Amino acid sequence: MAAAAAASGSPALLLCALLFQLRPSSGNSSIQTAVNITWSSINFKTILEWEPKPANYVYTVEIAGGLSDWKKTCVYSAQTECDVTYLLENARDIYTAHILSEVPLRDNSDFDDAPYAVSPTFIPYVQTLIGRPAVKHFEQKHDILKVVIEDPLTPYRFQNSSFKSIRDIFTDDLEYTLYYWKDKSTGRKETKTRSNEFKVNVDKGKNYCFYVQATILSRTENRKSEKSFDRCTKIDKDSLDDFEPEGIIAIGAAAVGIFILFIISCVVAYKCKKLKAAAKEKENAPLNA
Ligand SMILES: *[C@@H]1O[C@H](CO)[C@@H](O)[C@H](O)[C@H]1NC(C)=O
Ligand SMILES: *[C@@H]1O[C@H](CO)[C@@H](O)[C@H](O)[C@H]1NC(C)=O
Ligand SMILES: *[C@@H]1O[C@H](CO)[C@@H](O)[C@H](O)[C@H]1NC(C)=O
8 A cells, every 4th residue: 555655656645554554553562453363153143252362452343234333342351352142133144343452441421442353344244154954753654754854043133032043034045954864875865845845755764864954045154054964764663654554453352342341251160159159048948948
Protein backbone atom coordinates (compact mmCIF):
# COMPACT_ATOMS: atom_id res chain seq x y z
CA MET A 1 0.00 0.00 0.00
CA ALA A 2 2.74 2.41 1.01
CA ALA A 3 4.78 1.45 -2.03
CA ALA A 4 1.81 2.04 -4.29
CA ALA A 5 1.21 5.45 -2.75
CA ALA A 6 4.89 6.39 -3.12
CA ALA A 7 4.87 5.26 -6.74
CA SER A 8 1.88 7.47 -7.46
CA GLY A 9 3.95 10.37 -6.10
CA SER A 10 1.53 11.70 -3.47
CA PRO A 11 3.22 12.47 -0.11
CA ALA A 12 -0.17 12.98 1.57
CA LEU A 13 -1.35 9.55 0.54
CA LEU A 14 1.95 8.07 1.70
CA LEU A 15 1.56 9.68 5.11
CA CYS A 16 -1.99 8.39 5.41
CA ALA A 17 -0.87 4.89 4.52
CA LEU A 18 1.90 4.98 7.10
CA LEU A 19 -0.40 6.28 9.82
CA PHE A 20 -2.94 3.61 8.95
CA GLN A 21 -0.31 0.91 9.30
CA LEU A 22 0.92 2.27 12.61
CA ARG A 23 -2.55 2.62 14.07
CA PRO A 24 -3.01 -0.92 15.42
CA SER A 25 0.12 -0.66 17.58
CA SER A 26 -0.09 3.05 18.43
CA GLY A 27 -1.37 2.51 22.01
CA ASN A 28 1.03 0.01 23.49
CA SER A 29 3.32 -2.23 21.55
CA SER A 30 2.46 -5.26 23.73
CA ILE A 31 -1.11 -5.23 22.33
CA GLN A 32 -1.53 -7.64 19.45
CA THR A 33 -4.46 -8.05 17.13
CA ALA A 34 -6.04 -11.47 16.64
CA VAL A 35 -4.76 -13.84 13.97
CA ASN A 36 -5.83 -17.25 12.71
CA ILE A 37 -9.51 -16.45 13.23
CA THR A 38 -11.76 -19.47 12.61
CA TRP A 39 -15.47 -20.27 12.86
CA SER A 40 -16.23 -23.70 14.36
CA SER A 41 -19.86 -24.52 13.85
CA ILE A 42 -21.92 -27.68 14.15
CA ASN A 43 -25.73 -27.88 13.95
CA PHE A 44 -25.73 -24.05 14.19
CA LYS A 45 -23.83 -23.87 17.47
CA THR A 46 -20.94 -21.59 16.56
CA ILE A 47 -17.71 -20.70 18.32
CA LEU A 48 -15.31 -18.07 17.06
CA GLU A 49 -11.65 -18.87 17.83
CA TRP A 50 -8.42 -16.96 17.36
CA GLU A 51 -4.86 -16.47 18.61
CA PRO A 52 -2.76 -15.40 20.47
CA LYS A 53 -3.46 -15.56 24.22
CA PRO A 54 -3.60 -11.95 25.42
CA ALA A 55 -1.13 -10.47 27.91
CA ASN A 56 -1.84 -7.03 29.42
CA TYR A 57 -4.89 -6.58 27.23
CA VAL A 58 -8.31 -8.18 26.52
CA TYR A 59 -10.50 -8.97 23.53
CA THR A 60 -14.02 -7.89 22.62
CA VAL A 61 -15.95 -9.46 19.73
CA GLU A 62 -18.41 -7.55 17.59
CA ILE A 63 -20.50 -9.13 14.87
CA ALA A 64 -22.75 -7.92 12.08
CA GLY A 65 -24.66 -9.70 9.36
CA GLY A 66 -27.28 -8.80 6.80
CA LEU A 67 -28.49 -5.29 7.56
CA SER A 68 -27.98 -5.52 11.31
CA ASP A 69 -25.77 -3.19 13.40
CA TRP A 70 -22.58 -4.34 15.05
CA LYS A 71 -23.36 -6.23 18.24
CA LYS A 72 -20.79 -6.81 20.96
CA THR A 73 -20.26 -10.02 22.90
CA CYS A 74 -17.51 -11.57 25.05
CA VAL A 75 -16.68 -8.01 26.13
CA TYR A 76 -13.24 -7.56 27.77
CA SER A 77 -12.51 -11.27 27.64
CA ALA A 78 -9.14 -12.85 28.29
CA GLN A 79 -10.25 -15.94 26.34
CA THR A 80 -9.39 -16.65 22.72
CA GLU A 81 -12.79 -18.10 21.88
CA CYS A 82 -16.34 -16.83 22.02
CA ASP A 83 -19.71 -18.57 21.62
CA VAL A 84 -21.48 -16.38 19.06
CA THR A 85 -24.42 -18.71 18.40
CA TYR A 86 -27.10 -16.25 19.47
CA LEU A 87 -25.79 -13.45 17.24
CA LEU A 88 -26.22 -15.61 14.12
CA GLU A 89 -29.91 -16.45 14.17
CA ASN A 90 -30.61 -15.52 10.55
CA ALA A 91 -29.14 -18.64 9.06
CA ARG A 92 -28.73 -17.28 5.54
CA ASP A 93 -27.12 -13.93 6.46
CA ILE A 94 -23.43 -13.31 5.75
CA TYR A 95 -21.73 -12.54 9.06
CA THR A 96 -18.43 -10.82 9.78
CA ALA A 97 -16.70 -10.45 13.15
CA HIS A 98 -14.24 -7.87 14.42
CA ILE A 99 -11.99 -8.91 17.25
CA LEU A 100 -10.93 -5.81 19.18
CA SER A 101 -7.80 -5.76 21.32
CA GLU A 102 -8.22 -3.36 24.23
CA VAL A 103 -6.69 -2.23 27.48
CA PRO A 104 -9.89 -1.63 29.44
CA LEU A 105 -8.51 0.37 32.39
CA ARG A 106 -6.70 2.88 30.23
CA ASP A 107 -9.24 3.75 27.54
CA ASN A 108 -12.44 2.15 28.76
CA SER A 109 -14.72 4.62 27.02
CA ASP A 110 -13.77 4.30 23.41
CA PHE A 111 -14.17 1.01 21.57
CA ASP A 112 -13.74 2.80 18.27
CA ASP A 113 -10.05 3.48 18.83
CA ALA A 114 -9.18 -0.12 19.63
CA PRO A 115 -7.18 -2.00 17.02
CA TYR A 116 -9.05 -4.96 15.62
CA ALA A 117 -8.78 -7.91 13.28
CA VAL A 118 -11.45 -8.84 10.74
CA SER A 119 -12.67 -12.43 10.51
CA PRO A 120 -13.44 -14.35 7.35
CA THR A 121 -17.16 -14.19 6.50
CA PHE A 122 -19.49 -16.90 7.73
CA ILE A 123 -22.89 -18.03 6.42
CA PRO A 124 -24.44 -20.48 8.91
CA TYR A 125 -26.81 -22.07 6.38
CA VAL A 126 -23.93 -22.90 4.05
CA GLN A 127 -21.09 -23.53 6.48
CA THR A 128 -22.32 -25.07 9.73
CA LEU A 129 -21.39 -28.75 9.82
CA ILE A 130 -24.16 -31.31 10.26
CA GLY A 131 -23.60 -33.56 13.24
CA ARG A 132 -23.91 -37.31 13.41
CA PRO A 133 -27.59 -38.29 13.01
CA ALA A 134 -29.02 -40.65 15.63
CA VAL A 135 -31.24 -43.65 14.93
CA LYS A 136 -34.34 -43.21 17.05
CA HIS A 137 -35.90 -46.57 16.30
CA PHE A 138 -35.55 -49.52 13.93
CA GLU A 139 -37.23 -52.87 13.38
CA GLN A 140 -37.31 -55.69 10.87
CA LYS A 141 -40.67 -57.39 10.40
CA HIS A 142 -41.04 -60.09 7.77
CA ASP A 143 -39.45 -58.52 4.70
CA ILE A 144 -39.59 -54.85 5.77
CA LEU A 145 -36.75 -52.98 7.50
CA LYS A 146 -38.00 -49.77 9.09
CA VAL A 147 -35.56 -47.08 10.34
CA VAL A 148 -36.58 -43.82 12.04
CA ILE A 149 -33.99 -41.03 12.36
CA GLU A 150 -33.88 -38.35 15.01
CA ASP A 151 -33.32 -34.93 13.41
CA PRO A 152 -30.35 -33.25 15.15
CA LEU A 153 -31.45 -30.22 17.21
CA THR A 154 -30.10 -26.69 16.85
CA PRO A 155 -29.55 -24.32 19.81
CA TYR A 156 -32.39 -22.11 18.53
CA ARG A 157 -35.90 -22.32 19.96
CA PHE A 158 -39.45 -21.75 18.77
CA GLN A 159 -41.54 -19.27 20.74
CA ASN A 160 -43.08 -22.21 22.59
CA SER A 161 -39.47 -22.87 23.76
CA SER A 162 -39.03 -26.25 22.05
CA PHE A 163 -35.75 -26.53 20.13
CA LYS A 164 -35.69 -26.17 16.36
CA SER A 165 -34.24 -29.17 14.57
CA ILE A 166 -32.04 -28.91 11.50
CA ARG A 167 -35.14 -30.04 9.53
CA ASP A 168 -36.95 -26.89 10.69
CA ILE A 169 -34.17 -24.80 9.13
CA PHE A 170 -33.24 -26.79 6.02
CA THR A 171 -36.76 -28.15 5.28
CA ASP A 172 -36.62 -29.94 1.89
CA ASP A 173 -32.95 -29.13 1.45
CA LEU A 174 -32.15 -31.88 4.00
CA GLU A 175 -32.04 -35.46 2.77
CA TYR A 176 -31.08 -38.67 4.58
CA THR A 177 -29.43 -41.65 2.94
CA LEU A 178 -29.76 -45.14 4.36
CA TYR A 179 -26.91 -47.55 3.55
CA TYR A 180 -27.84 -51.17 4.33
CA TRP A 181 -26.47 -54.62 3.68
CA LYS A 182 -27.17 -58.23 4.56
CA ASP A 183 -25.14 -59.13 7.63
CA LYS A 184 -21.70 -60.56 6.73
CA SER A 185 -22.11 -59.68 3.06
CA THR A 186 -20.43 -56.82 1.19
CA GLY A 187 -23.21 -55.86 -1.23
CA ARG A 188 -24.32 -52.48 0.09
CA LYS A 189 -27.52 -50.83 -1.05
CA GLU A 190 -28.70 -47.29 -0.47
CA THR A 191 -31.95 -45.37 -0.50
CA LYS A 192 -32.83 -41.75 0.19
CA THR A 193 -35.65 -39.86 1.88
CA ARG A 194 -36.60 -36.28 2.63
CA SER A 195 -38.59 -37.38 5.66
CA ASN A 196 -36.96 -39.06 8.63
CA GLU A 197 -38.31 -42.56 8.07
CA PHE A 198 -37.16 -45.38 5.81
CA LYS A 199 -39.04 -48.55 4.85
CA VAL A 200 -37.08 -50.91 2.61
CA ASN A 201 -37.69 -54.43 1.35
CA VAL A 202 -35.24 -57.00 2.65
CA ASP A 203 -34.94 -60.80 2.64
CA LYS A 204 -37.14 -62.36 5.30
CA GLY A 205 -35.27 -64.14 8.07
CA LYS A 206 -31.87 -62.50 7.30
CA ASN A 207 -30.14 -60.01 9.57
CA TYR A 208 -29.32 -56.59 8.13
CA CYS A 209 -26.91 -53.83 9.15
CA PHE A 210 -27.17 -50.16 8.26
CA TYR A 211 -26.08 -46.59 8.92
CA VAL A 212 -27.52 -43.23 7.88
CA GLN A 213 -26.03 -39.94 6.74
CA ALA A 214 -27.57 -36.51 6.19
CA THR A 215 -26.99 -34.42 3.06
CA ILE A 216 -27.68 -30.72 2.46
CA LEU A 217 -28.61 -30.77 -1.21
CA SER A 218 -27.92 -27.10 -2.02
CA ARG A 219 -24.32 -27.21 -0.80
CA THR A 220 -21.16 -27.76 -2.76
CA GLU A 221 -18.94 -28.15 0.33
CA ASN A 222 -19.64 -29.92 3.61
CA ARG A 223 -22.68 -31.52 1.98
CA LYS A 224 -22.67 -34.67 4.09
CA SER A 225 -22.89 -35.17 7.85
CA GLU A 226 -20.87 -37.65 9.80
CA LYS A 227 -22.20 -41.19 9.47
CA SER A 228 -24.42 -42.56 12.22
CA PHE A 229 -23.11 -45.57 14.12
CA ASP A 230 -23.70 -48.97 12.46
CA ARG A 231 -26.70 -50.89 13.76
CA CYS A 232 -27.78 -54.47 13.01
CA THR A 233 -31.09 -56.29 13.30
CA LYS A 234 -31.26 -59.54 15.30
CA ILE A 235 -33.89 -61.77 13.77
CA ASP A 236 -33.44 -64.58 16.35
CA LYS A 237 -34.42 -62.35 19.24
CA ASP A 238 -37.55 -61.23 17.42
CA SER A 239 -38.37 -64.67 16.05
CA LEU A 240 -41.74 -64.71 17.83
CA ASP A 241 -42.74 -62.36 15.05
CA ASP A 242 -42.35 -65.20 12.58
CA PHE A 243 -44.93 -67.32 14.45
CA GLU A 244 -47.44 -64.54 14.24
CA PRO A 245 -50.34 -64.92 14.05
CA GLU A 246 -50.64 -68.64 13.27
CA GLY A 247 -47.91 -69.60 15.76
CA ILE A 248 -49.52 -67.78 18.68
CA ILE A 249 -52.92 -69.34 17.89
CA ALA A 250 -51.39 -72.83 17.71
CA ILE A 251 -49.61 -72.39 21.05
CA GLY A 252 -52.80 -71.01 22.59
CA ALA A 253 -54.90 -73.89 21.22
CA ALA A 254 -52.44 -76.44 22.58
CA ALA A 255 -52.54 -74.81 26.02
CA VAL A 256 -56.35 -74.82 26.04
CA GLY A 257 -56.34 -78.50 24.95
CA ILE A 258 -54.01 -79.51 27.74
CA PHE A 259 -56.11 -77.60 30.27
CA ILE A 260 -59.31 -79.35 29.09
CA LEU A 261 -57.61 -82.77 29.30
CA PHE A 262 -56.50 -81.93 32.83
CA ILE A 263 -60.05 -81.00 33.88
CA ILE A 264 -61.47 -84.17 32.33
CA SER A 265 -58.96 -86.38 34.09
CA CYS A 266 -59.70 -84.66 37.41
CA VAL A 267 -63.42 -85.20 36.97
CA VAL A 268 -62.86 -88.82 35.99
CA ALA A 269 -60.58 -89.42 38.96
CA TYR A 270 -63.09 -87.77 41.31
CA LYS A 271 -66.01 -89.86 39.93
CA CYS A 272 -64.01 -93.09 40.26
CA LYS A 273 -63.13 -92.31 43.87
CA LYS A 274 -66.77 -91.53 44.64
CA LEU A 275 -67.97 -94.77 43.02
CA LYS A 276 -65.40 -96.80 44.93
CA ALA A 277 -66.41 -95.10 48.20
CA ALA A 278 -70.08 -95.81 47.50
CA ALA A 279 -69.34 -99.45 46.77
CA LYS A 280 -67.36 -99.74 50.01
CA GLU A 281 -70.21 -98.12 51.95
CA LYS A 282 -72.63 -100.66 50.50
CA GLU A 283 -70.31 -103.50 51.51
CA ASN A 284 -70.00 -102.20 55.07
CA ALA A 285 -73.65 -101.23 55.51
CA PRO A 286 -75.01 -104.63 56.65
CA LEU A 287 -72.32 -104.90 59.37
CA ASN A 288 -73.21 -101.52 60.87
CA ALA A 289 -76.94 -102.19 60.91
C1 LIG B 1 2.65 -1.62 27.46
O1 LIG B 1 1.88 -1.92 28.60
C2 LIG B 1 2.55 -2.76 29.53
C3 LIG B 1 1.61 -3.11 30.66
O2 LIG B 1 0.43 -2.38 30.61
C4 LIG B 1 3.81 -2.06 30.03
O3 LIG B 1 4.50 -2.91 30.92
C5 LIG B 1 4.69 -1.71 28.86
O4 LIG B 1 5.81 -1.00 29.30
C6 LIG B 1 3.92 -0.91 27.83
N1 LIG B 1 4.77 -0.69 26.66
C7 LIG B 1 4.84 0.47 26.03
C8 LIG B 1 5.72 0.50 24.83
O5 LIG B 1 4.21 1.45 26.39
C1 LIG C 1 -1.42 -19.21 13.23
O1 LIG C 1 -1.48 -20.48 12.59
C2 LIG C 1 -0.23 -20.89 12.05
C3 LIG C 1 -0.47 -22.19 11.30
O2 LIG C 1 -1.27 -23.05 12.01
C4 LIG C 1 0.79 -21.06 13.17
O3 LIG C 1 2.03 -21.45 12.66
C5 LIG C 1 0.93 -19.74 13.91
O4 LIG C 1 1.79 -19.91 15.03
C6 LIG C 1 -0.43 -19.24 14.39
N1 LIG C 1 -0.28 -17.91 14.98
C7 LIG C 1 -0.34 -17.68 16.30
C8 LIG C 1 -0.18 -16.28 16.73
O5 LIG C 1 -0.54 -18.58 17.11
C1 LIG D 1 -43.63 -25.62 19.06
O1 LIG D 1 -43.90 -24.95 17.84
C2 LIG D 1 -43.43 -25.62 16.69
C3 LIG D 1 -43.70 -24.76 15.45
O2 LIG D 1 -44.64 -23.80 15.65
C4 LIG D 1 -44.08 -26.99 16.57
O3 LIG D 1 -43.59 -27.68 15.44
C5 LIG D 1 -43.79 -27.79 17.83
O4 LIG D 1 -44.43 -29.04 17.78
C6 LIG D 1 -44.22 -27.01 19.06
N1 LIG D 1 -43.79 -27.76 20.24
C7 LIG D 1 -44.57 -27.97 21.31
C8 LIG D 1 -44.00 -28.73 22.44
O5 LIG D 1 -45.73 -27.54 21.34
